[in-house]
Amino acid sequence: MKFFKPLLFIGLLLPIANLFYRGAQDDLTADPVEYILHYTGLWSLRILLLTLLMTPLKDMTKGAWFIKVRGMIGLYAFFYVSLHLLVYVWLDLRFDFAHLWEDIIKRPYITVGFLAWLLLVPMAITANKKMIRKLGKKWKTLHKAIYIVTILACLHFLWLVKNDLLEPLIYAGIAFVLLFYRLIKYSRS
Numbered sequence: 263m264k265f266f267k268p269l270l271f272i273g274l275l276l277p278i279a280n281l282f283y284r285g286a287q288d289d290l291t292a293d294p295v296e297y298i299l300h301y302t303g304l305w306s307l308r309i310l311l312l313t314l315l316m317t318p319l320k321d322m323t324k325g326a327w328f329i330k331v332r333g334m335i336g337l338y339a340f341f342y343v344s345l346h347l348l349v350y351v352w353l354d355l356r357f358d359f360a361h362l363w364e365d366i367i368k369r370p371y372i373t374v375g376f377l378a379w380l381l382l383v384p385m386a387i388t389a390n391k392k393m394i395r396k397l398g399k400k401w402k403t404l405h406k407a408i409y410i411v412t413i414l415a416c417l418h419f420l421w422l423v424k425n426d427l428l429e430p431l432i433y434a435g436i437a438f439v440l441l442f443y444r445l446i447k448y449s450r451s
């Protein structure tokens with residue numbers, strides 16, 4: 263168990279390493295920007311769901327270390343979403359912030375994606391022991407925003423897909439199970 267956290271830390275860097283590797287091999291499809299945008303978007307969602315999986319895993323196995331790594335995985339989710347946003351603003355929009363603002367206002371899937379990222383910012387800033395101590399009960403309330411982030415992230419995915427809804431529906435289904443678990447747990451306590 264001692265090596266679990268460092269291994270997980272390295273493991274969560276592998277998608278980025280793979281992206282760089284594919285980039286170096288010139289293997290990012292005919293539309294590299296779109297590929298990177300989709301790749302970072304998918305990994306953002308996967309890692310967000312992985313963060314949410316830690317509590318049920320802890321409850322089922324009584325393994326406290328699931329909670330010990332939860333914060334780190336959550337920070338990785340923020341890192342991947344920020345990268346996803348950066349790819350969009352940098353490679354797609356060429357730092358045209360007026361265009362970004364227009365997208366946020368006019369394209370609903372960008373609106374919800376951006377809102378999800380905004381909600382993650384205070385959570386990432388307070389994801390440390392000092393802030394947990396300082397904020398006390400408020401910390402738990404603030405970090406419950408992860409549930410809203412998850413719903414917004416699923417909406418973002420469902421909204422942007424034009425034809426085949428299967429993939430976003432699978433992710434939304436997993437999110438539903440993970441959120442429903444909380445609902446049952448809190449209603450019983």
Ligand code: HEM
Nearest residue numbers: 299300303304306307343347350375376378379415419422
């Ligand atoms: C929690 C926050 C977010 C998550 C989890 C997320 C996740 C995703 C996912 C899963 C995809 C689709 C990947 C695929 O089709 O394979 C995607 C695509 C995309 N996302 Fe996000 N995203 C988030 C926030 C944002 C933000 C803040 C922006 C920009 C302001 C953004 C812009 C886009 C764009 C432009 C696409 C591609 C749309 C297209 O296919 O035309 N996302 N994102």
